[in-house]
Amino acid sequence: MMKMKLKVTSPSFDDGDWIPKKHSGRGEDISPSLIVEGISKNAKSIAITLDDASHPIFPNYNHWIIWNIPVQYIIPEAIPHGKVIEKLGGAIQGRAYGKNRYRGPKPPFKAIHNYVFTIYILDSKINLSPNKKKKDLLQKMEGHLLQKGTLSGKFRSRGQK
Numbered sequence: 001m002m003k004m005k006l007k008v009t010s011p012s013f014d015d016g017d018w019i020p021k022k023h024s025g026r027g028e029d030i031s032p033s034l035i036v037e038g039i040s041k042n043a044k045s046i047a048i049t050l051d052d053a054s055h056p057i058f059p060n061y062n063h064w065i066i067w068n069i070p071v072q073y074i075i076p077e078a079i080p081h082g083k084v085i086e087k088l089g090g091a092i093q094g095r096a097y098g099k100n101r102y103r104g105p106k107p108p109f110k111a112i113h114n115y116v117f118t119i120y121i122l123d124s125k126i127n128l129s130p131n132k133k134k135k136d137l138l139q140k141m142e143g144h145l146l147q148k149g150t151l152s153g154k155f156r157s158r159g160q161k
């Protein structure tokens with residue numbers, strides 16, 4: 001049962017604002033740092049998803065999925081590629097558009113897409129293979145979700161400031 005509100009921000013962009021090119025598939029394609037405030041004292045792990053909320057064919061197209069991040073206030077920038085991230089407490093990256101890695105925004109030229117980072121605060125770690133996808137994680141999280149928060153941004157491949 002979710003009680004306390006979770007606040008998610010980033011030093012790279014404000015909620016609803018433009019996502020910097022370095023965090024996109026047209027730039028360095030590195031994950032942004034995320035700041036998570038108001039984490040429950042019962043938290044045992046964090047999961048994150050990144051979805052393209054504007055994808056015309058596949059609604060909420062999943063770009064990134066990572067779970068079993070140790071409870072922490074700051075999620076670091078540029079999480080490395082790979083199934084298991086040792087420098088992040090053995091966090092697991094699953095299969096998405098970025099297979100076992102972060103893949104940032106990369107809409108077709110001139111199209112503006114909206115992207116949503118969702119932070120899940122859980123009361124346990126999740127036992128799930130890195131070969132699994134977002135739907136598998138959401139199913140495994142049932143009954144373990146303490147809090148959820150989002151940070152949204154937009155990206156356009158050309159003509160963005």
